Amino acid sequence: MxxxxxxxxxxxxxxxxxxxxxxxxxxxxxxxxxxxxxxxxxxxxxxxxxxxxxxxxxxxxxxxxxxxxxxxxxxxxxxxxxxxxxxxxxxxxxxxxxxxxxxxxxxxxxxxxxxxxxxxxxxxxxxxxxxxxxxxxxxxxxxxxxxxxxxxxxxxxxxxxxxxxxxxxxxxxxxxxxxxxxxxxxxVEIAKVTTIVRTLAKVKKSYFLSVGRLVKGKGIDVIVKTCAKLGLPLKVVGTGPELNNLQKILDREDNKTIEFLGQVSDEQLPKLYAGAIATIVASEDEDFGIVPVESMAVGTPVIAVKAGGFLETVVDGKTGQFFNNATIVELMKVLQDFDPAKYRAEDCKKQAEKFSxxxxxxxxxxxxxxxxx
The missing domain is CATH 3.40.50.2000 (Glycogen Phosphorylase B;)
Incomplete structure (x- = not known):
């Protein structure tokens, strides 16, 4: 054939x-x-x-x-x-x-x-x-x-x-x-991701994570502005034309809690997921969305806008939490009350395996x- x-x-x-x-x-x-x-x-x-x-x-x-x-x-x-x-x-x-x-x-x-x-x-x-x-x-x-x-x-x-x-x-x-x-x-490279994470010592989950191209429609601006307002630590993975605009927002507010990492290697990304309190995604009507699955594969829950393909990957209350609209107000409501202890790593990993x-x-x-x- x-x-x-x-x-x-x-x-x-x-x-x-x-x-x-x-x-x-x-x-x-x-x-x-x-x-x-x-x-x-x-x-x-x-x-x-x-x-x-x-x-x-x-x-x-x-x-x-x-x-x-x-x-x-x-x-x-x-x-x-x-x-x-x-x-x-x-x-x-x-x-x-x-x-x-x-x-x-x-x-x-x-x-x-x-x-x-x-x-x-x-x-x-x-x-x-x-x-x-x-x-x-x-x-x-x-x-x-x-x-x-x-x-x-x-x-x-x-x-x-x-x-x-x-x-x-x-x-x-x-x-x-x-x-x-x-x-x-x-x-989604579930096996590869989990193999890399297995080699890590237990890491302290100390920041929120955003992964994706820095372009309009991905909701990165909402994530960055919300975390800046709340003073929450955020690592942003990805490159794109919106980087300068996002950086200007932080410069105006003299923010020190948000870090832009640019493009990272396939080996480094799972480690970043593993160290995150939760991964945040806010794309407007995402077609599917691989990022939530990668995050769940290492046991890290997802905070996702309640729309598009995220409805098919994230189980609300079990592997993550939804917010109603991709706005600062709605995301702020979730982040202020988010409790990572509610989410079992094994539940996240089991859900991710459906997309291997x-x-x-x-x-x-x-x-x-x-x-x-």
Whole structure:
């Protein structure tokens, strides 16, 4: 069985790239087709991708193409249609914002499209880039998005099977694509995380933790401002364009309790989870959210906004606590009364095991076996 993997583009490392990495591990002979790649954008994860067989489009040869990805999204479906995948039995596309599900396959092939979410910018969900601030850009973008919604619906009918990364995303697929989907939760490196933590001496839990890209829509500003107001120790893991704005907030308040750690290694992150009183997540309608699962895997409870994929990973009152809205007032209510002693590490770990990498690989293999040939 010959397998090909397809991904929107590869120029940063997030949840979608983690899925692609595990798919490549599951099917080590499979090449990766993508519109464009820049391994330098993967930061500390770069070396794990350097020996991959990556086949890119004409965008790869255009100077400054990394900055043109968004303006050229009208061409994205044609980019993926141009790939010749006729030599493969099974095609697995990993689709988020750039229409990789548009690849052409024939009746003898099985095309499974793993949908991280229908493009958030097309359907009114919060994104990291607020184009609506500029009136001219807003007008052009809305016209473009009207046509892209039509294109997105059309190409979403092409794959044989749509896989959603959560029940939350499955509902979006049903609403916008009018198709049923199979839910296979993303893979989380539970075994790797727990192995690293086992080597640690018992650590004192002395701070709250936030992990994620520092972009709009992730709620990092709410977390930082709330902890600053309460004088609570907070470590922030991640990089992104919002870092300067967040740092300015702290400078104005002369805050000394909040620390920005930037990007950390895969070995360091579990140790940070282990030393946290709780991990705080406040993304607006998160598609799935791997961070809560990683936190629970080491026995650390989660404080999460009551929305999106967090409703599927965190068990309120058992592995963490919800707050109603991503606002300073609501988060403050929870933090002021939060008692970590209420949460058993074993309950957190047991919940996290439901989202393991091995479970993901098994479900993907079983899906292929059931539908091909």
């Amino acid at each position: 010959q397998v090909a993997l397809v991904h929107d583009y590869l120029k940063e490392y997030g949840g979608a790239e983690r899925v692609v990495e595990v798919l490549a591990e599951t099917f080590p002979e499979a090449p990766l087709y993508t519109a464009y790649y820049d391994l330098n954008g993967l930061g500390k994860h770069r070396d794990r991708f350097k020996n991959w067989t990556i086949k890119s489009s004409f965008l790869q040869w255009i100077p400054g193409a990394g900055r043109l990805i968004s303006p050229l999204r009208l061409l994205a479906p044609k980019i993926f249609e141009s790939f010749n995948l006729s030599d493969y039995d099974v095609v697995i596309s990993s689709c988020n914002v750039y229409f990789s599900k548009a690849v052409k396959t024939n009746s003898k092939q099985l095309h499974i499209s793993y949908i991280h979410t229908p493009p958030r910018y097309l359907y009114g969900y919060t994104t990291s880039f607020n184009y609506k601030k500029n009136p001219l850009v807003r007008i052009v973008a809305e016209i473009m998005n009207h046509f892209l919604r039509i294109v997105d619906f059309t190409v979403s009918q092409q794959p044989d099977i749509l896989v959603a990364n959560s029940k939350n995303v499955a509902e979006r697929i049903k609403k916008f694509y009018r198709r049923d989907s199979i839910v296979i939760y993303p893979p 990498k091995e479970r993901f690989q098994k479900e993907i293999r079983e899906l292929i076996k059931k539908n091909w040939p």
